[in-house]
Amino acid sequence: MEDVKIGLECHAQLLTRSKLFCGCSAAYHDAAPNTHVCPTCLGLPGALPVVNRKAVEYGIKVALALNCEVQRRTLFYRKNYFYPDLPKGFQISQYDFPLATNGYVRIESDGNERIVRIKRVHLEEDPGRLLYKGTIDVAKYSLIDYNRSGVPLVEIVTEPDLRSPREARIFINKIRSILEYLGVFDGSLEGALRVDANISVAGGERIEIKNISSYKGLERALSFEITRQRNLLRRGVEIKQETRHYDEVRGVTISLRTKEHEEDYRYFPEPDLVPVEIPEDWVEALRKELPELPDEKVIRFMQQYEITREHAVALTTDIHIANFYESVVAKLGDARLCATWVADVLKGELNYRSMSMKEALQRLTPEDFVKILRFMKEEKITERGAVEVLREMLDVGGRPEEIITRKGLVRMRDEEIDRVIKEVIAENAPAVEDYKNGKKEALNFLVGQVMKKTRGRIDPKRAYEAIKELIAAGA
16 A cells, blocks of 8 residues: 555553652552552552553663663653643653654564554553543543553654555554563453554545554554545545544544644653763663663574574464463474464464464463374374364363363374265265266265264365275275
8 A cells, every 4th residue: 555654653561660750659550440559550649650660671671672772761651641641731651852762663464564654652541441441432420540640651653654554554563562472461451551552644644543452453443444544535635644543343434633743742841850861871770781682582483493584473463372382392293284273273273262372372372282183293183183183172171181082082093084985975876976977076085974974074185085095996
């Protein structure tokens, strides 16, 4: 989409124990409303903020992982605007002196590598949370929970380098992957990553879509907005700068207000916080703590395990899947077989269930997965049987041996296979005649009947060949 320009502002909650400027617990997700608050995060008169050192360290690690230039001096500002979820009447953020600038992230789109430039990385406090009674445009009232107020956010701002909603989704998934590898972020928590998207279509002004809270929602919101803007331009309607909200239920964007400009926020340095000096030795010490990141792990997996790039990429997008794969390979060997079953089969089953690897680990251990593959390699169960065991474990749990016994998935002996195939041939004489008369699809029908009778306890290729041989022999 050469006529489309997209830039993102990604707000990720950092996994610190306390908030950015006070000692309140940042673990608010399962807490009752307004129980993780104090005079500082409620903005009461006389309360003074103190910077959380761990949040600054996490922000520096994020900046280094995104190939940014960490600034030697950073400063917090007051971003002034009124909204009910902002009790102070301003948000403490960074402006002229952010934590880091001039970075980049590599993504793969349509088989090509693309560079997305990172304009800046900075820290700011999260506002509270508004709970609307109904959708935002028709709600008669909303409730406010200030537990989230003051939780540290790292904001990652890109240049307008993205060219399609799909690229935006690929990018945000890459950002999530990097943050989870760093151990500073948990994407499974509600609202942990929220995105503001700036999008323009050639011939129109830039539109901002606020607070998109899901990865699929980002792609859908941008797709809707591109269609909306193009339709307006076709009718000769001028597209003016504005801020819009994405309604995930209806799949549409809704106008909130005309777009603010930076001067509308009346930024000025936060008088209650001194500048933060970041010496070179601090940055280098944190650089040494960086783990192996996704791009590095892809290269190592290809070299160490001799697997395809496609499998290496699929295995490293999620740190939990990467660790699971390496545990399985360490116990079983056969790195290519493990790559196929983890990257293709297991990930496919997880995607079907909208289940994360982190959730799956509560029911499926690497040891159990190794047992499934070992039973299959030893021909005690078929590939189809192995998939059925895996599905049962993901859905309800259990042990592989127990599931195999309970479902009768033990692979059939040759004499049993021949007996079942002869029964199928005898019971389906018309299909046999069709096959003899050159109708190849009749053979597929017969294979299906064998698989139905054996409940997947025979390999389809084995059935295919055996049926051909027995028909040729006049069975």
